[in-house]
Structure formats: structure tokens, C-alpha cells
Amino acid sequence: MMATRPDILIQEVAPRDGLQIEAKWVETDDKIRLINSLSAIGFGRIEVSSFVSAAAVPSLRDAADVFAGIERRPGTIYTALVPNRKGAELALAARADELNFVMSASETHNRANMNMTHAQSLASLAEIVRPAHAGGALVNATVATAFGCPFEGGQPFKKVLDIVKRYLDLGADGITLADTTGMANPNQVSQLVAEALMLVTADRLTLHFHNTRGLGLVNVLAAHDTGARRFDAALGGLGGCPFAPGATGNVCTEDLVNLCHEIGLRTGLDLQRLIDLSFRLPGLVGHEVPGQVAKAGRPLDLHPIPERLRRSG
Amino acid sequence: MMATRPDILIQEVAPRDGLQIEAKWVETDDKIRLINSLSAIGFGRIEVSSFVSAAAVPSLRDAADVFAGIERRPGTIYTALVPNRKGAELALAARADELNFVMSASETHNRANMNMTHAQSLASLAEIVRPAHAGGALVNATVATAFGCPFEGGQPFKKVLDIVKRYLDLGADGITLADTTGMANPNQVSQLVAEALMLVTADRLTLHFHNTRGLGLVNVLAAHDTGARRFDAALGGLGGCPFAPGATGNVCTEDLVNLCHEIGLRTGLDLQRLIDLSFRLPGLVGHEVPGQVAKAGRPLDLHPIPERLRRSG
Numbered sequence: 001m002m003a004t005r006p007d008i009l010i011q012e013v014a015p016r017d018g019l020q021i022e023a024k025w026v027e028t029d030d031k032i033r034l035i036n037s038l039s040a041i042g043f044g045r046i047e048v049s050s051f052v053s054a055a056a057v058p059s060l061r062d063a064a065d066v067f068a069g070i071e072r073r074p075g076t077i078y079t080a081l082v083p084n085r086k087g088a089e090l091a092l093a094a095r096a097d098e099l100n101f102v103m104s105a106s107e108t109h110n111r112a113n114m115n116m117t118h119a120q121s122l123a124s125l126a127e128i129v130r131p132a133h134a135g136g137a138l139v140n141a142t143v144a145t146a147f148g149c150p151f152e153g154g155q156p157f158k159k160v161l162d163i164v165k166r167y168l169d170l171g172a173d174g175i176t177l178a179d180t181t182g183m184a185n186p187n188q189v190s191q192l193v194a195e196a197l198m199l200v201t202a203d204r205l206t207l208h209f210h211n212t213r214g215l216g217l218v219n220v221l222a223a224h225d226t227g228a229r230r231f232d233a234a235l236g237g238l239g240g241c242p243f244a245p246g247a248t249g250n251v252c253t254e255d256l257v258n259l260c261h262e263i264g265l266r267t268g269l270d271l272q273r274l275i276d277l278s279f280r281l282p283g284l285v286g287h288e289v290p291g292q293v294a295k296a297g298r299p300l301d302l303h304p305i306p307e308r309l310r311r312s313g
Numbered sequence: 314m315m316a317t318r319p320d321i322l323i324q325e326v327a328p329r330d331g332l333q334i335e336a337k338w339v340e341t342d343d344k345i346r347l348i349n350s351l352s353a354i355g356f357g358r359i360e361v362s363s364f365v366s367a368a369a370v371p372s373l374r375d376a377a378d379v380f381a382g383i384e385r386r387p388g389t390i391y392t393a394l395v396p397n398r399k400g401a402e403l404a405l406a407a408r409a410d411e412l413n414f415v416m417s418a419s420e421t422h423n424r425a426n427m428n429m430t431h432a433q434s435l436a437s438l439a440e441i442v443r444p445a446h447a448g449g450a451l452v453n454a455t456v457a458t459a460f461g462c463p464f465e466g467g468q469p470f471k472k473v474l475d476i477v478k479r480y481l482d483l484g485a486d487g488i489t490l491a492d493t494t495g496m497a498n499p500n501q502v503s504q505l506v507a508e509a510l511m512l513v514t515a516d517r518l519t520l521h522f523h524n525t526r527g528l529g530l531v532n533v534l535a536a537h538d539t540g541a542r543r544f545d546a547a548l549g550g551l552g553g554c555p556f557a558p559g560a561t562g563n564v565c566t567e568d569l570v571n572l573c574h575e576i577g578l579r580t581g582l583d584l585q586r587l588i589d590l591s592f593r594l595p596g597l598v599g600h601e602v603p604g605q606v607a608k609a610g611r612p613l614d615l616h617p618i619p620e621r622l623r624r625s626g
Contacts, residue, residue, distance in 0.1 A: 112619050150616045183612040185575035186534065213612060214568040214605035215575075218530050221499065246601075247609040255527040262498035262528075288559075292527035296560040299496040299526060303463045306425050 006268040008260055009230040010253060011045040011206065012038050014281075015066070016081055017250055018238025019059055020050065024286040028062045032069040034277075034284065038235070039073040041273050047100060047232075050081035051090040067094035079140065083114045083121075088128040091137075098138040101125050101172070104180070105160050106149030113144070122166060129171035141172035142208070146192070148183030150241075157192055164199050174204045176232070179219065181241045182212020186222035193226040208232040209251050211290070212241050216251035217259055224265075231256065235274065236281040236289030252291035254278050262299065271298060319581040321573055322543040323566060324358040324519065325351050327594075328379070329394055330563055331551025332372055333363065337599040341375045345382040347590075347597065351548070352386040354586050360413060360545075363394035364403040380407035392453065396427045396434075401441040404450075411451040414438050414485070417493070418473050419462030426457070435479060442484035454485035455521070459505070461496030463554075470505055477512050487517045489545070492532065494554045495525020499535035506539040521545040522564050524603070525554050529564035530572055537578075544569065548587065549594040549602030565604035567591050575612065584611060 015035050019026055031049075038046050048070065049063035063080065072078065079098040080091035088099050103121035104110035110121060125141060132139045145152075146160045164175050177196060189207075196205055207223045207230070209216045220231055233256045239249025254274040260267045271293070278294040328348050332339055344362075351359050361383065362376035376393065385391065392411040393404035401412050416434035417423035423434060438454060445452045458465075459473045477488050490509060502520075509518055520536045520543070522529045533544055546569045552562025567587040573580045584606070591607040 108618055108622065111622050148612060151618050153613050153615055182609060185572065185612075187576045212605065212609045213571055214530060214565065215572060217527060218534055218572065221531055221534075241609070247605055252527065258526055259498065259528060259531065263500045292525065292560055296495060296525045296554070299461060299498075300466050302466055305421055305464050309421065309424050 004266060004268070007229075007265040008224065008267055009044055010256060010260075010267050010269060011047070011230060011232050012043045012235060012253060013047040013208070013232045013250060014038070014234035014236065014238045014253070016047040016050055016060065016079075017232070018234040018236070019285070020057055021240045021242070021249070022059050022238075022285050025059065026284050028065045028069065030284055031062070031066050034280075035066070035070045037277050039071060039076050041270060041277065042268055043076060045077040045079060045098070047079045047081065048096070051087035051094075052081070052083055064090065064094045067096060077138070082128065084116070084124040085127045088132060092131060092135045096137060098140055099128060099132050100140045100142055100176070101128060102142040102144050102178075103163070104144040104149065105155040105163060106145045106152045108151040109145045109149045109180070112151065122170070125167065125170050125172070133171070138173045139171065140174035140176060140206070141167035141170075142176040142178050143167075144178045144180045146177040147179040147188060148181070150181045150183075157195055160192065161195055161199065164196060168200065174206060175200050176206040176208050178208035179210055182210035182215065182247070184209060184219045185215060186218050189219045189222040190226045193223045193228050197227050202227055202229045206230040206232055210239065210241065211237060211248040211251055213247075216248075217256060220251060220256060221259070235291075236278045236294065237291040238281065238285070238289055248290035252293075254293045255291055258293045258298065317579060317581070320542075320578040321537065321580055322357055323569060323573075323580050323582060324360070324543060324545050325356045325548065325566060326360040326521070326545045326563060327351070327547035327549065327551045327566070329360040329363050329373065329392075330545070331547040331549070332598070333370055334553045334555070334562070335372050335551075335598050338372065339597050341378045341382065343597055344375070344379050347593075348379070348383045350590050352384060352389050354583060354590065355581055356389060358390045358392060358411070360392045360394060361409070364400035364407075365394070365396055377403065377407045380409060390451070395441065397429070397437040398440045401445060405444060405448045409450060411453055412441060412445050413453045413455055413489070414441060415455040415457050415491075416476070417457040417462065418468040418476060419458045419465045421464040422458045422462045422493070425464065435483070438480065438483050438485070446484070451486040452484065453487035453489060453519070454480035454483075455489035455491050456480075457491045457493045459490040460492040460501060461494070463494045463496075470508055473505065474508055474512065477509060481513065487519060488513050489519040489521050491521035492523055495523035495528065495560070497522060497532045498528060499531050502532045502535040503539045506536045506541050510540050515540055515542045519543040519545060523552065523554065524550060524561040524564055526560075529561075530569060533564060533569060534572070548604075549591045549607065550604040551594065551598070551602055561603035565606075567606045568604055571606045571611065
């Protein structure tokens with residue numbers, strides 16, 4: 001039996017971008033179980049953890065143990081976020097299939113987030129690519145704050161696209177444009193994605209949106225309509241933004257899968273299994289999660305006709 | 314000074330469709346204050362309350378007092394939901410500017426919700442139009458469950474459009490297509506709106522979406538791209554669905570206004586004033602509300618650069 005090729009690739013980031021911001025410690029075994037469950041549902045790419053300073057992101061300080069503990073499903077790429085050479089070495093030692101290098105378009109945000117200038121970050125990327133490829137790992141390079149920075153505001157398209165070009169020149173296999181704090185709007189998305197697709201083919205370009213201002217799915221659809229085919233999402237809509245307490249996080253995986261299925265796009269993912277797994281998240285993180293479809297059910301999960309109507313015929 | 318004509322009309326329904334489902338009693342004076350604040354922000358249409366059985370919707374049993382207490386801003390249409398002739402008489406006595414008649418496309422839902430068959434509902438509409446027009450009031454007629462019914466599932470376009478035709482034949486001034494329980498998807502919306510715009514001009518057609526499965530803004534945008542120009546929304550995203558506990562309610566007014574402004578559509582509404590008003594909702598209803606922009610702030614409300622970066626130059 002041949003699997004049908006999906007129309008859209010949904011890449012799961014809850015274990016990294018979702019759990020990263022959580023105050024409650026999630027046990028290593030629980031992280032491993034979550035990732036194994038996501039693998040079993042059939043994601044092509046799962047961002048497992050990040051190799052960054054444990055002081056900066058204590059919730060993911062067990063990255064090596066998580067990588068050591070997960071089952072590797074053939075066909076799934078297990079990714080580690082890395083900000084620099086040190087992180088890349090640890091990720092390769094942990095047998096990450098892909099390094100996800102991150103630098104912000106906004107230099108202010110990059111210094112605040114990564115404690116590096118653009119020049120320092122790009123020098124790190126240059127050092128990472130050769131050992132990664134030598135070890136058989138892919139390198140994805142993310143432009144964070146590509147759609148706006150909470151300190152600087154809007155980022156010129158040219159600046160973002162110049163970074164994409166540098167990433168490609170330095171040997172990145174894939175590119176992600178990330179709306180780190182949910183500032184994107186669909187017109188901007190259409191324009192920037194159209195420009196990006198002049199530099200990189202759709203199979204190498206990922207869009208990473210946050211739902212901070214309720215526009216996550218709107219922006220996914222705008223990007224898809226423009227030709228993008230790879231999207232990050234987090235089960236339950238986990239994640240968040242330190243500048244928006246109470247705001248939602250990443251685009252919610254099951255909400256996105258529902259949207260895709262409703263408009264006839266094949267994801268290769270089973271919505272009910274995602275919903276069932278999403279139900280386990282509040283127990284893990286200690287609070288409700290923002291995803292909607294898990295609360296409402298699939299659109300055609302119908303309700304019984306009220307008894308009094310059935311009685312009256 | 315001439316006001317600029319908005320590109321899109323956003324009609325506020327929080328006082329009716331938002332408060333309707335709330336368990337906590339909201340004092341009549343608080344309702345009046347909310348509506349007066351909404352008026353001051355400049356909505357062209359506010360759904361104030363509904364004249365239905367107090368047993369069925371106890372939270373709006375003070376409809377007449379609310380209508381008696383509000384200030385009438387010139388240029389704002391104050392609407393009352395009515396299911397039948399009795400409700401219409403009460404609404405006209407309360408000096409509603411517009412009656413919003415509701416019948417579900419799904420006969421099962423209409424019987425569950427209104428305790429009437431289609432024939433009974435349409436007979437009521439026929440009785441309502443003449444006295445309404447004689448009293449100087451408009452009649453809007455809503456097709457509830459137009460995009461799907463929680464009991465019956467999908468509703469054929471022809472059935473929905475036939476109801477629209479009947480409404481127009483019976484003298485309705487405006488038509489609303491309502492996604493009562495958040496089952497719509499953007500492809501369906503585009504197709505049904507395109508068909509509806511063959512029967513009724515855009516200035517007479519309202520789209521009413523719920524965000525039950527996270528697709529509220531996606532569906533608004535799909536409808537707008539197809540030519541729709543009038544949309545219902547509720548401050549804070551108030552509202553809900555008895556079949557989806559914990560799910561969000563109506564499209565959130567301030568989130569929709571933010572989307573519109575970000576893509577260059579004039580709403581005539583001040584986003585910051587909406588956010589400020591939305592902050593008062595949790596105090597009124599006794600729980601957090603689902604709107605996102607009120608939590609995250611406007612996209613270009615920038616944050617100060619961290620002190621350590623400013624120190625280091």
C-alpha cells in the first residue's frame with residue numbers, strides 16, 4: 001500500500017516551542033511519551049527540543065535525555081533548535097536529524113534573545129553547516145521576527161530576504177520564516193512568501209506562525225494560497241510569548257489539520273488521534289490549552305436530536 | 314468634517330449573542346452602560362437584546378428595560394432579535410430600530426431552538442414585516458445553521474438560498490447567514506456567499522461567524538474576498554455554543570478590527586477604545602474572555618528595549 005502524498009506538510013513543534021515557555025517542569029519521560037505519540041500519528045518533522053543555555057530555557061534542559069529516549073520512526077525528521085556551534089555539537093551528539101538554527105531579523109531581538117549580533121549569529125551558522133552535513137544531519141535556518149519585532153516593529157522585506165540569501169549561501173537546506181510574536185497579517189504574508197519563493201522552492205520553505213493576535217490560521221491560509229506548503233504548528237496551540245501574558249501560542253496543530261481537511265487538503269494526519277492526544281496536554285502543563293477543535297469536536301461529530309423532538313416525531 | 318465611509322461594516326452583537334449564554338446575571342444598568350459605550354465607539358448596528366421567552370433565555374429577560382435605558386446615538390441601528398410575532402410586538406413597543414428575525418436552515422435545529430417548524434417560522438415572519446415597516450423599523454432575517462447544523466450536519470446551499478429568497482419575498486430588508494455553531498469553512502463560505510450575492514446586494518447581506526473551531530476570522534476573510542461587506546462580531550469574542558463547552562464564541566470584535574486595520578480596511582472604529590472596553594468584560598461576566606488582541610496589544614504597541622542592551626549601547 002502506498003501512502004498518499006499530503007498536500008500540505010504540518011510540522012509539530014509543541015515539544016520545543018510549546019514546552020519552552022511553560023513554568024511547570026514536564027518530566028523527561030512525559031516529553032518522550034508525547035514525542036513518541038506524535039511520531040506514531042505520522043508527522044514528517046518534529047522539533048524535539050533545543051540545545052541552548054539551561055539558565056535561559058530551563059524547561060528544555062533535558063534535551064539530550066529526550067533525544068536519547070525517543071523512538072525514531074522511519075520517515076520522521078527529529079529536529080533540535082540550536083543558536084550556536086556549541087548547541088550544534090550537542091545536538092549532533094544527540095543524533096538530531098536536523099539542526100534548526102535561529103537568528104532574528106531584528107538585531108535588537110537577536111541580542112535580547114540569543115545574546116548575539118547578526119555577525120556573530122551568521123558566523124555560528126557558517127561553523128555549523130559542515131559538521132552537520134558531515135554527520136548526515138540537515139540544517140534548517142530560521143528568520144525569527146520575520147514579520148515584526150516587539151522592540152523594533154516592522155522588518156523590511158529586503159532585510160528578511162537578504163538573511164534568507166545569506167542562509168542559503170551558507171548552505172542551509174531549509175528556511176523558516178517565523179512570526180515569533182504574532183505580528184504578521186495576511187497581506188504582508190502573501191507578499192513576503194511570494195518574494196521568498198523566488199529564492200527557495202516550496203519544499204524547502206517553512207512558515208511558522210503564532211496565534212498571538214488570533215491571526216495564525218488566517219496567515220497560514222494566506223501563505224498557502226501564495227504557494228507555501230510547509231507549516232509549523234503545536235498540538236493544543238501550546239506556546240506563547242513573554243510579551244503577551246495570556247495570549248495564545250503557536251498555531252494549533254489540530255485546528256490547522258481540521259481547517260485543511262475541511263477545505264480538502266490532505267495532511268496525512270488523523271484529526272481524532274490529534275484531538276485525543278491534545279486532551280492529555282492540560283495534565284502535562286497544568287493549565288488549559290488554547291486549541292479550539294479539541295473542545296468543540298470535529299464539525300461533523302453530530303449531536304443527538306433532543307429527546308422531546310424525537311418523541312413528538 | 315465628513316466621516317470617511319468604512320470599507321467594512323462591523324456590527325456588534327455582544328449584548329445579545331454574547332450575553333445570551335452567560336450563566337451569571339448581568340445587571341440591567343451594566344448592560345445599558347456596555348451598549349452606550351459601544352454606541353460611543355461608533356458602531357452602525359448594535360444587537361441590543363432579544364424578545365424571546367424569559368424561561369428559554371433568562372439572561373436577556375430585561376430586554377425592554379435595556380431598550381428603555383440606552384442612549385440612542387444618531388446613525389446607530391439598535392436591533393432586537395425576535396423569533397415570532399409576540400417578540401416583534403414587544404420589540405416595536407421598545408422602539409427597536411430593527412427586528413432581527415431568526416429561523417434555522419435545519420428544521421431540527423429550528424424546532425430545538427425556536428420550537429417551531431419552518432412553516433410556522435415563515436408564517437411569523439410574514440406577520441412581522443408589515444407592522445415593523447409601519448412603525449418605521451427595519452426587518453433583518455437570519456438563516457441560522459446556514460453552514461451546518463449540530464444535529465443534521467451540512468445544509469445544502471439550495472435549501473439555504475431558497476430560505477433567503479423566501480425572506481426577500483416576504484419583505485426582509487436585510488439577510489444574515491449565520492454559522493451558529495462554528496461549522497463553516499472558507500471554501501464553503503466563498504461558494505455560499507457568491508450564490509447569496511446573486512440574490513441580495515452586499516449592503517443588505519450580513520455574515521455571522523462563530524469561532525468555535527478557530528475559523529472565525531478565516532471565514533470572515535473568505536466572505537470579504539468574495540464580496541461580503543457586513544459582519545457581526547462580539548466584543549471580547551463573547552458568546553458560545555451549548556454543544557461546545559469551553560469553546561470560543563462569536564468572532565471577536567477587536568480581533569476582527571485589528572485584522573481589518575492591518576490589511577488596510579477602514580472600519581471607522583478605534584481599536585484601542587475597543588480593547589479598553591473589552592478589558593471590562595471579565596468583570597461583567599465573571600470569567601476571562603477569548604479575544605486575543607486585548608491580551609497581546611496592537612501589533613505596533615512596541616516594548617522597551619531590555620535595559621542590559623541599552624546599557625551596552
